[in-house]
Amino acid sequence: MASFHFLLVFFSLVSLALAKTSPRPILQVTKDAKTLQYITQISQRTPLVPVKLTLDLGGPYMWVNCERGYTSTTYTPALCGSSPCRLLNTTSCTTGTSCQPPVPDCFNNTCGHGPDNPIANTGTSGQLGADIFKIQSSNGKNVQPALTVPRLYFICGNNFINDGLAAGVTGMAGLGRTGASLPAQLSSYFRFDHKFALCLSSSTKSSGAVFFGDGPYTLLPNVDASSSLTYTPLIINPVTESGFLGDASPKYFIGVKSIKVNDKRVTAFNQSLLSIDEEGKGGTSISTAQPYSVLETTIYKALVAAFVKAMPKNVEKVANVAPFGACFSSKNIGSTRLGPAVPFIELELESKNVWRINGANSMVEAKKDVLCLGFVEARTDFAPTIPVVIGGHQIEDNLLQFDVSASRLGFSSSLLGRSTTCANFNFTSTV
Numbered sequence: 001m002a003s004f005h006f007l008l009v010f011f012s013l014v015s016l017a018l019a020k021t022s023p024r025p026i027l028q029v030t031k032d033a034k035t036l037q038y039i040t041q042i043s044q045r046t047p048l049v050p051v052k053l054t055l056d057l058g059g060p061y062m063w064v065n066c067e068r069g070y071t072s073t074t075y076t077p078a079l080c081g082s083s084p085c086r087l088l089n090t091t092s093c094t095t096g097t098s099c100q101p102p103v104p105d106c107f108n109n110t111c112g113h114g115p116d117n118p119i120a121n122t123g124t125s126g127q128l129g130a131d132i133f134k135i136q137s138s139n140g141k142n143v144q145p146a147l148t149v150p151r152l153y154f155i156c157g158n159n160f161i162n163d164g165l166a167a168g169v170t171g172m173a174g175l176g177r178t179g180a181s182l183p184a185q186l187s188s189y190f191r192f193d194h195k196f197a198l199c200l201s202s203s204t205k206s207s208g209a210v211f212f213g214d215g216p217y218t219l220l221p222n223v224d225a226s227s228s229l230t231y232t233p234l235i236i237n238p239v240t241e242s243g244f245l246g247d248a249s250p251k252y253f254i255g256v257k258s259i260k261v262n263d264k265r266v267t268a269f270n271q272s273l274l275s276i277d278e279e280g281k282g283g284t285s286i287s288t289a290q291p292y293s294v295l296e297t298t299i300y301k302a303l304v305a306a307f308v309k310a311m312p313k314n315v316e317k318v319a320n321v322a323p324f325g326a327c328f329s330s331k332n333i334g335s336t337r338l339g340p341a342v343p344f345i346e347l348e349l350e351s352k353n354v355w356r357i358n359g360a361n362s363m364v365e366a367k368k369d370v371l372c373l374g375f376v377e378a379r380t381d382f383a384p385t386i387p388v389v390i391g392g393h394q395i396e397d398n399l400l401q402f403d404v405s406a407s408r409l410g411f412s413s414s415l416l417g418r419s420t421t422c423a424n425f426n427f428t429s430t431v
């Protein structure tokens with residue numbers, strides 16, 4: 001009996017060790033200096049070609065421009081009613097197409113969906129299909145040989161929705177909360193828990209990463225960013241904004257209960273904007289399609305007023321630099337390990353935990369000697385919008401683990417406090 005227990009313990013330790021070190025997909029992510037989009041690259045098709053994609057955290061699936069030279073001998077359309085079509089919850093079905101021979105996006109009896117480009121705010125319709133997909137991998141610490149998925153499903157986009165994406169990009173890598181997103185397909189193919197971690201670099205010269213599956217997520221010098229995460233529930237918004245009735249939003253929402261500046265609650269806006277109502281309006285989501293957090297007008301004005309008020313009197317307020325609404329001379333602003341020494345902004349979360357935004361994540365050097373509060377006001381010319389969208393600048397150099405299996409978000413807080421950054425994964429390959 002004792003030896004049986006010993007064996008059991010032994011084998012569970014072995015499988016734990018294997019699980020920890022077995023290669024898992026990873027994406028190398030670079031911030032494009034011109035567009036501030038987060039760009040990654042995978043390979044696809046037969047013969048394999050590299051495909052550059054803009055990261056879309058809340059995107060429901062990967063889409064690729066099929067109109068710009070998509071040729072492959074291994075493309076397979078998703079037949080109407082097949083299980084891949086059910087992953088998209090779509091009943092749309094194209095019949096009677098006249099392309100002879102059929103080409104991607106022009107097959108008969110094939111289901112389709114979207115796709116959207118949340119950067120240019122455009123959408124179109126495209127067909128679902130699968131092709132060979134190759135992605136970098138790591139053991140959480142070092143690069144391992146690339147992994148291949150024989151059939152990874154994606155939607156065909158076209159030149160129209162490709163507009164507005166960074167140079168060389170021909171699609172978007174959707175990481176959203178659906179059964180068809182990259183994390184969902186990769187975790188089901190490689191059989192690991194449906195979770196992934198986003199670690200975006202603030203620099204346009206060095207890369208951050210998306211780690212699929214569990215940690216370790218080791219950053220030089222040997223900091224495992226998965227080791228001390230704080231958690232808050234991921235909330236399902238039952239209504240998608242793009243209006244596919246009945247579909248839940250593919251975006252990741254968290255419960256922000258209040259916003260504070262230097263420990264003082266910002267009250268000058270209707271707090272019920274922070275909750276999601278029955279129509280799916282309200283709440284807080286996280287987006288990589290927005291370079292800066294975007295706030296509904298009344299929340300934006302209240303935050304800017306509170307921030308300006310909390311700024312020490314010897315810091316001079318200067319002319320605004322668009323798109324920002326609160327800019328300061330950096331002359332009397334000190335610098336700390338966590339960025340410029342400015343009032344800190346805190347999001348009080350549903351879990352009672354607090355997400356603190358320090359100077360490195362709140363301020364943007366908009367021009368020489370001018371630091372601006374890096375939040376922007378939501379455009380009001382198209383509705384509906386989410387009142388609080390936490391954007392790229394606020395999540396850079398923070399590791400965010402989206403654990404869909406457990407429906408929770410783990411966040412590291414600024415890694416600068418642990419003397420590392422999201423640019424410190426060792427992408428140097430010897431394989």
Ligand SMILES: *[C@@H]1O[C@H](CO)[C@@H](O)[C@H](O)[C@H]1NC(C)=O
Nearest residue numbers: 094095096097098108109110
């Ligand atoms: C297209 O598919 C429909 C439904 O499966 C079928 O009736 C039709 O004959 C097909 N057309 C062609 C050109 O294959």
Ligand SMILES: *[C@@H]1O[C@H](CO)[C@@H](O)[C@H](O)[C@H]1NC(C)=O
Nearest residue numbers: 142143220426427428429430
């Ligand atoms: C990075 O990884 C490569 C190979 O995987 C290794 O040779 C190199 O020593 C690593 N660099 C550091 C700084 O650990």
Ligand SMILES: *[C@@H]1O[C@H](CO)[C@@H](O)[C@H](O)[C@H]1NC(C)=O
Nearest residue numbers: 089178179245246247248249
């Ligand atoms: C799929 O659509 C149906 C109704 O159209 C809805 O009840 C269901 O919740 C949807 N599923 C997802 C995952 O959005």
Ligand SMILES: *[C@@H]1O[C@H](CO)[C@@H](O)[C@H](O)[C@H]1NC(C)=O
Nearest residue numbers: 269270271272273277281282
């Ligand atoms: C706050 O917003 C909610 C929902 O939008 C609305 O029902 C309520 O009347 C508003 N309260 C105030 C004081 O404006």
